[in-house]
Amino acid sequence: MIRWVFxxxxxxxxxxxxxxxxxxGAAASIAKIIFYLFAVLFVISIVANVIKR
Numbered sequence: 001m002i003r004w005v006f007x008x009x010x011x012x013x014x015x016x017x018x019x020x021x022x023x024x025g026a027a028a029s030i031a032k033i034i035f036y037l038f039a040v041l042f043v044i045s046i047v048a049n050v051i052k053r
Contacts, residue, residue, distance in 0.1 A: 005035045 008031035015024035 002035075002038060005031050005038065008034065 008027045012024045012027035012031060015021075015027060
């Protein structure tokens with residue numbers, strides 16, 4: 001999942017450099033959403049691992 005965040009971040013940066021503001025904004029928003037989803041799933045995984053032990 002973290003790879004997807006970096007992929008969309010790179011897409012956003014390249015789009016911003018070439019002046020495609022809409023695409024850059026959309027890619028940055030997608031990267032943020034995926035990052036937060038990753039963070040939530042990571043915390044759930046840690047909690048589940050602690051409970052399982």
